[in-house]
Amino acid sequence: MQELYPFLAPGGADVSAVLADVRRSTAEKANEIVRLREIVLEEYGAELAACAARMAASFRAGGRLFAFGNGGSSTDAQDVAALFLNPGGAARPLPALALTTDVAVVTALSNDIGFEVVFARQLAAFGRPGDIAVALSTSGNSDNLIAALREAAGRGMVTVGLAGYTGGQMAETPGVSHLFVVPSSSVHRIQEAQTTIYHALWELTQRELAGEAA
Template identity: 40%
Template structure:
């Protein structure tokens, strides 16, 4: 898999540069995903807010996957398809960047989050696998892991997240 990710290195680095620029301009990094991708969102946000490899100032990152009251109230009262787009509507602005993670690139709630981010004027990074799905066609930067195996895609996603965290920390 590592050799196959080399083919994605340009897209990974371009997305990383966008994340650095977002933070430098006072924006936040928002993340959304489902299941294992939700866990990756939390992991990456924690690396940015707390630390990755070195002590440095806290960086603005929010996993939209973590507030159980918002997630359950919205899913129960409105529906799961807009659980992330509603949060983007509430807290995001044009300086922010969304990292949207979907192994298939077809998750409806992730696509709705991308639409909401674009309406806010935000940059969006799509992190996906398989053929990229609709997600890869709707974002500012798309990183498509060259695999159809969900476990391999998820392993690559966290490696890419660490790649970005390292680049961001290098800029601070």
């Protein structure tokens, strides 16, 4: 306990110094994510608009969005689906599903075949040409995401990848329509920037569907 919270122990660290260090660390992290978002915008601004236009065209034609990821990225995939399906306000609800939510399906496929097919098999069952597949990963190296992207590309789906670091295997996978790589080695900063990316995609898609200039 003393190692974790030295300022609580008798004769421990100066509370003011500890709080000052916390403030400094928080400010550094906030500045880091701001800079990272600026880098992503500069690198992918035009690509975000192009991706949103393609997604809007898919939704106009009756397409659906399927989002998927592992661990924390599985939660982000659910957030993507919820954002498009239930945006609130006057925004248009769009058909979107997260492939991470059906525990029976995920565990059955993992147990009977292997974890690497948990998303690809679902896309094989539900995916149609023109649908949208959104894969989220911090490393870009998840085998089940790569398998799903290949399955989606083979079915004529619009494939969107979000990765960190240098993109990993995702950057080397043929058939990925749009890839957004957050150039960071911090999982926390990557996921924060990815949240900004898919919110930007949602907003730009809504503008496209409303007939506004992206």
